Amino acid sequence: MPPNLDIFTLILLIMTISLILYTLLLSFIQRKASRETVKPKIITKISCMRDDYSEERDFKKGDYVGLVVGKCPKCEGNLLITAIYLIRGVKEKG
Amino acid sequence: MNMLDVSDIWTLIIVIIFILSFILNFTDIPQRIQLWRFASYVRRKLIQVDDIESDVRRRLVNYLGSLGIKTPREIVDNFVNNYFLIEPVNIEPTDIIRRLAHLIRVRDTNIKSYIDYCMPGLTKVDKHNLIVALEIAAVITIVNKVLKHYFKTGLESNNWVLLMQLALEMPRILKIINAYSKALDAFFLGTPIGDAAGPLLVKYLVGGTEPKYIAEDTVYFDGVMLNNRRVYAIKAEGPGATVGRIGEAVEKLVEKLGGNVARIITVDAALKLESEVTGEVAEGVGAAIGDIGPEKISIERVAVKYGIPLDAVVIKMSQEEAINTMTKEVYDGVLKALDKVKNIITSRVREGESVIVVGVGNTVGVL
Ligand SMILES: [Zn+2]
Numbered sequence: 001m002p003p004n005l006d007i008f009t010l011i012l013l014i015m016t017i018s019l020i021l022y023t024l025l026l027s028f029i030q031r032k033a034s035r036e037t038v039k040p041k042i043i044t045k046i047s048c049m050r051d052d053y054s055e056e057r058d059f060k061k062g063d064y065v066g067l068v069v070g071k072c073p074k075c076e077g078n079l080l081i082t083a084i085y086l087i088r089g090v091k092e093k094g
Numbered sequence: 095m096n097m098l099d100v101s102d103i104w105t106l107i108i109v110i111i112f113i114l115s116f117i118l119n120f121t122d123i124p125q126r127i128q129l130w131r132f133a134s135y136v137r138r139k140l141i142q143v144d145d146i147e148s149d150v151r152r153r154l155v156n157y158l159g160s161l162g163i164k165t166p167r168e169i170v171d172n173f174v175n176n177y178f179l180i181e182p183v184n185i186e187p188t189d190i191i192r193r194l195a196h197l198i199r200v201r202d203t204n205i206k207s208y209i210d211y212c213m214p215g216l217t218k219v220d221k222h223n224l225i226v227a228l229e230i231a232a233v234i235t236i237v238n239k240v241l242k243h244y245f246k247t248g249l250e251s252n253n254w255v256l257l258m259q260l261a262l263e264m265p266r267i268l269k270i271i272n273a274y275s276k277a278l279d280a281f282f283l284g285t286p287i288g289d290a291a292g293p294l295l296v297k298y299l300v301g302g303t304e305p306k307y308i309a310e311d312t313v314y315f316d317g318v319m320l321n322n323r324r325v326y327a328i329k330a331e332g333p334g335a336t337v338g339r340i341g342e343a344v345e346k347l348v349e350k351l352g353g354n355v356a357r358i359i360t361v362d363a364a365l366k367l368e369s370e371v372t373g374e375v376a377e378g379v380g381a382a383i384g385d386i387g388p389e390k391i392s393i394e395r396v397a398v399k400y401g402i403p404l405d406a407v408v409i410k411m412s413q414e415e416a417i418n419t420m421t422k423e424v425y426d427g428v429l430k431a432l433d434k435v436k437n438i439i440t441s442r443v444r445e446g447e448s449v450i451v452v453g454v455g456n457t458v459g460v461l
Contacts, residue, residue, distance in 0.1 A: 042285055064286075064461055065459060065460040066460065084459055085419070085424070086419040086421050
């Protein structure tokens with residue numbers, strides 16, 4: 001053991017280093033967690049009244065469930081919006 | 095090791111331990127240090143709350159601007175700081191529900207006339223969505239005020255327990271405020287939210303049947319046949335954001351049918367416990383409706399008056415999911431609940447009898 005490094009200094013040194021490491025680790029974990037964002041997407045589902053046709057597209061402002069959006073390409077019945085829901089996208093890191 | 099020998103070091107350690115234990119046990123110094131740490135933590139979080147509040151105001155002002163309003167900032171500020179409701183006297187419980195219902199309705203009417211006065215010519219849908227958006231801004235402002243009140247009180251009175259509680263609750267509160275802030279977009283866009291599960295289920299049940307007016311902002315559907323059972327359905331009037339007056343509507347409809355109703359089935363979104371999965375469907379007894387009293391008691395009273403069994407079907411979701419755009423999981427839950435409701439009707443209602451299905455919740459985005 002070097003003459004100016006006794007056991008108490010050593011303990012103090014180890015404790016200080018581990019404290020600094022702990023603080024650094026903590027802030028690193030927090031920063032990593034806040035950087036992860038999720039990009040969700042709103043889907044509008046359109047179906048024919050007679051249930052022989054359906055499609056999905058992105059939500060547009062003004063859409064609501066029960067809105068008539070056109071004629072069915074198969075049977076000339078009304079096409080209705082039957083559902084609007086959000087699907088969670090893939091987690092992105094940015 | 096030439097200045098101190100081993101026994102001196104032990105004396106030193108014992109003295110230090112003694113002094114430390116004195117500080118820990120007989121002074122407030124540790125609590126002061128904690129107070130300081132918690133206070134700085136809460137202060138940081140309060141800055142975040144402030145940011146959210148001003149962001150919500152800014153988005154709201156922009157939205158009002160896009161609707162062609164000249165003085166959006168004044169309208170928002172005026173709404174946010176007014177329209178409180180003083181709860182009726184409750185040490186005299188006679189007719190407390192009627193007094194509460196009266197006050198709620200007066201507030202409701204006041205808000206609507208305020209919107210009509212500031213922004214004439216809005217469509218009903220825009221008006222309803224805007225009222226909910228304004229209410230969201232008001233809630234966030236009030237929460238922020240209350241948080242700051244406790245923070246300042248805690249600091250002034252050196253109440254470290256108060257600050258500690260505040261610091262421990264802060265992440266949860268912040269999560270809820272964030273959920274409300276995000277919910278604003280759903281009402282700007284007019285997408286169905288998780289709470290719209292009940293109204294959406296009714297929409298699926300009645301299909302293209304024409305809605306008829308029954309109470310303010312509330313409609314009913316008549317004459318859908320399901321395996322020879324006559325199904326009546328009630329929901330708030332869409333696609334604007336409103337919860338309607340469900341209780342009043344049920345009461346009126348049952349009276350209209352002369353009490354000839356075999357069952358009343360209420361369907362609502364319910365808050366899930368942390369361990370439960372979103373979209374889980376559960377069934378029980380009672381009126382599944384989460385208002386502060388008047389609407390729920392109307393349903394219970396009319397059910398008791400005519401001895402009609404009350405069934406409840408709930409779709410589980412978190413608070414965040416309930417007020418934000420409906421997720422796929424909740425949507426799947428609605429389909430499951432629809433099967434359950436149909437099942438209840440065919441198994442517990444005899445052929446030729448009538449049943450009322452009530453879709454409770456905010457009908458935003460659902461006609
Ligand atoms: Zn078709």
